[in-house]
Amino acid sequence: MKQTFLTFLKNFLKCGLTGWCIEIIFTAGGALRRRDMTLKGNTSLWMFPIYGCAAILAPISCLLRKKPAWLRGVTYMSLIYTAEFFTGRLLRHRALCPWDYGRSKWNVGRVIRLDYAPCWFAAGLLFERILVAPSAPKPQTTEMPHC
16 A cells, blocks of 8 residues: 555656646747747646646556557546646636636637647657556556556
């Protein structure tokens, strides 16, 4: 049990940091599109635990490991959208939400953007890669990151 918690904590930290880095790069790409060559990217402290929660994908990825990439990606994308929607609504209710997609015609409740589906598809597969080492031997324990 202790090992499982430590593994989850490590995965939470890896996913949180990875999500932060991706968001900074993504938002800096927006600056590039605006021809702002400072390429400033940004994120919020609230995003770290939200991205960190991608650690729960580890056991799900074990269940999906023999499925095709498109099915795994769609599954992760759906789970990410669900998490984004509920965390966005919760933060919005408390006037703390760091994002507002209200200006996009593809927004749902101002907290998710359907046109970001390819990004979340790819992010899900990236988190899978981070969480489950493909060449890792099967462990003797019920530790989460390896299937």
